[in-house]
Amino acid sequence: MRKNVKISNKAGIHVRPAAQIAELSNKFQSDILFIKDGIEVNAKSIMELLTLAAGEKAEIIIKAEGKDEVEALDALEKLINSKFSEE
């Protein structure tokens, strides 16, 4: 299952947003990938998420596979749209 999202916080996915994404992703059993410009990374790893260098307005495809994929996609979309409690 996939979902397209757009990064909306000004600073993009720097360390703290990456940590929040990885922490949330780890709560789900599904395999979760973040895809940007054709590059796929494991959303459960801060280090991998940082290699995306996803800035404001970057378009990301979130791909989740597993029995809780629907919940995972919803939760991650919500987190990204919350701007990680930043500007």
Next chain:
Amino acid sequence: MELTDFIRKSTIITELKSVDKKSAITEIIETIKNVYKSEKIRVNEIVDLLVKREKIGSTGIGNNIAVPHVKIEGIKSVIGSFGRSSVGINFNAVDGEAVHLIFLILAPIDEPESNLQALRRIAQVARQPNFCKFLKEAKDASEIFGIFKELDEVLN
């Protein structure tokens, strides 16, 4: 962006004297200040910002690495520094481990993209096999800088 684009050999601290998070950050910023001699680098102000943001969420990203980063006014490009602690510093890192390797980033306030590019490169090098081991074993700033240069070449 390459590691050696924003970390100069002269800002590398082979062995941090500090044993706690705030003093380690201060020691690194003071070193940057001494090297760049820019009035834009206001040590106390930057340390306060970094410490405050560490409280919101640690920049200890695991693998004994921390990447405190902040955007400041008046600089044209990313200024980075690297500090090593053989005893290890408590950073409340995500994996609960002590931090031995600190990459500190100061990025221009109007260019959020440059901050992300610097973080990307640090994450890329941190994923290289034996990266931590080599860095922990390097005997001086020249060796550490040499490792950075090699990693940049591998990743290009």
